[in-house]
Amino acid sequence: MLVSVALPVPLYRVFDYLPPAHSSSSNNAPLPPIGSRVQVSFGRQTLIGIVVAHINASDCPIDPSKLKPIKKVLDDEPLLDEPMLNLARWLARYYHYPLGDVLAVMLPTLIRQGKPLDLLIRHWRVLPNVTEDDFHSNAKKQKQQFAMLKLHGKNGASEDILLMEGMERPFLKRLEDNGLIEHYFEQKPAPLPVSLAKLPLDLNDEQQVAVQQIHHACEQNQYQGFLLNGVTGSGKTEVYLQAMQPVLEAGKQVLVLVPEIGLTPQTKARFASRFAANILLLHSGLNNSQRMQGWQDCRQGHAQIVIGTRSTLLYPFANLGLIIVDEAHDLSYKQQDTLRYQAADVALYRGYQLGIAVVLGTATPSLEQLKLVTDGKLTELQLTKRAGHATTANLQLVDARDKPTEYSQQPDGQPQNTGLTSDTINAIRQTLEAGEQVLVFLNRRGYAPVLLCGACGWQADCPRCEAHLTVHHSQLEQHKPSYLKCHHCDWQAHIPKACPDCGSQNIDPVGMGTTRLSESLHAIFSNPQTSKTTYPIIQIDRDTTRRKDSWEDIYRRINQGKPAILVGTQMVAKGHHFPNVTLVVLPNADRGFLSADFRSPEHTAQLIIQVAGRAGRGDKAGKVLIQTVQPDNPLLLKLVKDGYLAFAHQLLHERQVMGLPPYTHAALIRCEGKTSERTNQALKDALAILPTPNELAVLGPIDAPMHKKNSRYHAQILLLSKNRPHLHQILQQWWEQVLQLPSAKYLKLTLDIDPVGW
Template sequence: MTLDASQTTSLPYRIRVAVPVPLYDSFDYALTAEQYAIAQIGARVAVPFGRQKLVGIIVEKLAPDSALNPNFQIKFIHALLDQQPILEPIVLSLLTWAAQYYQFPIGEVMHSALPSLLRQGKPYDLLARVWRLLDLDAEAQLKRSEKQQQAYKILKLHPQGTAETILNLSGIDNNVLKALAKKGIARCDLETQDFRPEPVQLAQMPLTANADQKHAIQQILKALQRYQGFLLDGLTGSGKTEVYLQVMHQVLKQGKQVLVLVPEIGLTPQTISRFQSRFHGHIALLHSGLTENKRLQAWQAAQTGKASIILGTRSAILAPMANLGLIILDEEHDLSYKQQEGFRYHARDVALYRAALLRCPIILGSATPSIESYHLVAQAKLSCLQLNQRAGIASMPKMHVIDLTVARKQHGLSEQLLTEMRKRLAENEQVLLFLNRRGYAPVLLCENCAWQAQCPHCDANLTLHVQPYQHLHCHHCGTIQSMPQHCPKCQHQPLKPIGLGTAKIENVLQTLFSDVPIIRVDRDSTSKVGSWHKIHEQIHKSEASILLGTQMLAKGHHFPYVTLVAILDIDAGLLSVDFRAPERTAQLIIQVAGRSGRGEKKGEVYLQTYRPDHPLFQTLLKHDYRCFAQETLAQRQLAQLPPFRYAILLRAESRHQDYNQQFLSQMRDLLLQQAEENLITVWGPIPAAMERKAGRFQAHMVLLSHDRPRLHFYVRQWWPQLLKAKTADLRISIDVDPQELS
């Protein structure tokens, strides 16, 4: 029901609701006296919006004498969906700040903090699947299946039953449980969930900390009752995880929760294994690879306090938690922490703000900290704790540069590298080859007329893939084409694949090392549910094998049997126009190199390059990333680039590039008229590095200022004007503190 102005003047009961629509306001709704009495700030409510029925979050209960918003007609709500708040005040404050800081609609920001089922208006209380044994003497029946034996032993430890999600976290998949049920050994019951917090017990004694680790642990423990940001700057393999675990133990003993963020889903099996071996307690896993039901159950475990440890990727920083006492951001430098579409937040910066709201410590850990984090240390906003030696008896690997301009090669692999690989494999060790390019070949070329297979919708080449069949694939817009039999321009055949992708190198390795397992890790090989978990298990077997992969292999993994690492093609990172490219390249080299020699045997690293004299390599050969970072900070300061100036990136895309640039130019002039003189510097508008993508042209404009509050103040006034002025064909987005300018 809609009420006009004459009716609403006498209407005392109203609430303000954040609704998931691309508008920057929250909206007033009417409700009955009985509903008003039980309505809770932070609870969900079903409301009408135009012709839609949407689920919003109550952000305010309006006093009976509060003023009405004359721009909107008041409608009655459909229903209150929760009796209790599902977002506590701290999280509401965090999301409100994030919406304002990143210039994004508040309703959509709040929806991003909810699991999908709650966004749809489903009831909060879902039944949990609980497994229990029916036969306590069935072990003899399971001799043929190691997985079923493992599941049986876990279930035997929990005679009252255990949740399916906990079994899954222990590496038991549902097919194993169903097999036990089919044999009459176990059964599954649907039960009301118990959200009472579970006590945490130490399952394994801590390792002996070295001097650097002890100092770091002591400094962090001094800050447990207040806000303090720490940058844990430790060499690869220096034992950052042990520092996390020992600090976590003290926080958990106080009955508080710990949130641990990792950049990729692929890191969760390794991390959760470390946590489970150290602590007996409820661990909730939050990432996009979960089913909707499991994600909701994990979210509820965090929100109610049932889970003491919450392990998740980027979006977990937005989830509510009952009693959060410590935040850990592992691999804090990683670009994956920055959301690149829609609500473009940076999990690192949101985590720092959340820790400040909670007055709890936060640890940012990395072997290659971001330049921004080093700058925060220089400003005394973060305390730097250094780990300068590898844990245990492991030593740093020796690095070598192979000059590809003179080296003899076989299919992109130098003879020197192949010789070293054969030595390591003969000693039953593992070799890791890094190539940040999936597919078979990045270019399909006609040798007669130089025609190249290009995407019809993007300014990019189509990549040749040979699995599951030969086809061309655009990694930018997703276009797939069949493999041409001849050149469409001159009819010449055959066409020649140029360059190397992981699939092509895999074929080469299978020929050169036919008796050695080749384990490929990229987005193609890990696309199936559970595939990464199986690959992870295979890698951790102590036997000769070759690991081949993209950045998924570079991010914090502990591979104890890898003694030789080779980076096959690092030169592309030296050619980018983005000022952050050297930083990304340096981080990648150090991170990939750090996978070598983490066990008892010494490791070595080989860099294949056509630019062996590049200054970046000379610095990193000494494993001196910190020296590189300080040089980079000095260069950024001279050029007045971030973090010495604050940036906001505007992206415009339409079917016509002229219109993009004309519109952005008009909006630039409007902003400069409204802002204080010389406060804001504007770069552009200019075409994007990839000007055409998915059939639409893109242009960029960057706003820079030394004064972040004033920059945000003027952009906040200007952005709604820009949205009103654009036409339907034009898409625009705003990226505060952009991490990529492409």
């Protein structure tokens, strides 16, 4: 017998090895279990791979005497069971990605590196007869940490609990080195059965129907996909909670996917207030040890409710009973590098594989999800009314063509255009005076998107990308450095004092970013010289939420309910509950409807509706002001007058007429290299070997939307087919040949199935 091993190498095959003891005189070598890790020689390297099959030596095309033996077996039991291996095979087959690399994506870093699985939990306790008198008088921090540990009694507490309470690992180690405390290991105990910590809320008729249908699917132990299509504020989370209850009480696990790391703390708080359960958070902010421990908790069944971002879907579970994908339309669920999977789609496949229910919850379903409903592949559950006494926010268009915009007086004495009309400013003022909060949405971080010379027209461009450098500057916080930054490759530069081309000092930031808008609103509403009552301006973007716990601090300020203006990017559009926000302002709603990307109107409408959904979520009515210089735009009028669903169905009809997804299936081949000529030549050579005849529509080779990025040139080919199996059949025989082309050497070629943009 031989062992087939999947290795993390970019080759579309597995590799056969002899059993580890085959090199000795024994002929009865034990075979490592399928799904376990093994250490093998690969060329001059030593790699960690996953055993995927045992085969007869007679089936091997190579003489077994020429094969290498496995160096070391790292696991006595399978690390991945058969369903997980089948999931990996499906991902490799559907996304045309090497099986070994798929498995590498599915495993945490430490497990890929061959580290042993740590099934024991470190505990700390105070040594007998040790008191605070044993500390030096100046060791105040050590005394404080010691006192916190002593509160846990003679058995102490686990390191995870102590760290959550604010203790620090270096101090624990120092106390141990000083002979004051000690650590010991214990097996993690099985979690207690899940119980209700708080009674469920009353459901309206629509919510009741949704919960009953999900319960029925769970009781039948069969796969069923649901689209929970509920307007913003309609109580989708309460439906999730009540749908989960019988699953958890039956001893099964529930996986809840969220699109952004910023949503995980508030989601955990909501779920923890309802259930006395072991809730696990998984996201990119965890270190490698925490990821490995979380992976183990899922696999061993210690985690009862798992809340995580898209990669959590690829974790193993002991007894998964329900998958919930919140904000299922969100683009964050599409992985944009390595294995380019769509998490919402993979969630449906995993539910089908395990025979469990999958709930896709959203207020703005994607066109692909709506077509799945039309095709009978998803069951739609509609929530058309907001929960409680909340009413749907009223959308109003503000014609900004002829109305002058307001100016603010900046600290340097110069007037600055706010980009907001007088009517909009007055509406903000009235809302604040009523004791309520305002959200101003602008999807551009930084101070300004362009630095421009007024004398010669020079613009500050990124030397490595086809993009302008964003101006980062703050007049209110002079201690913060001012600089130019590319948001694509992170290139940074100083802001020049004079134009590099003509020497003119007439260089100014042009356009509006969140920082500049915050300063303009600060000058009007937070300056005691211009306003009798001052109101805080809270900026919410990637720059202000970068620090640890910054999200929690912002949430705390907002949820105090005091009147304030929130200025945010799309981070504020996703599922946040701000009960005192009654006015939402969108100063620049036209950009998305004018883009060359055919998906842009769909994504823009989703963003508008999601942002609008932050208004009026409490007992007070909400209002949304959409500033536009194209108030007659038919798409915008359709969205405002008839709502998102009518808008989406109109787009679906247009896509069908034009032969675009979801009525056709797409594959995007990208090529990047040091020169534009080489990338285009490689794609031309690829098209030359494309199997013919075929029923594909082919576009390319053409330059990518961003032709130059990070000093590399990008080109692409788009393949469209009305028949999905035919497209995958073509790719199956063609893609590996493309990678072997001589002209593709030293270039990066990638294949993106179901791309979200081209």
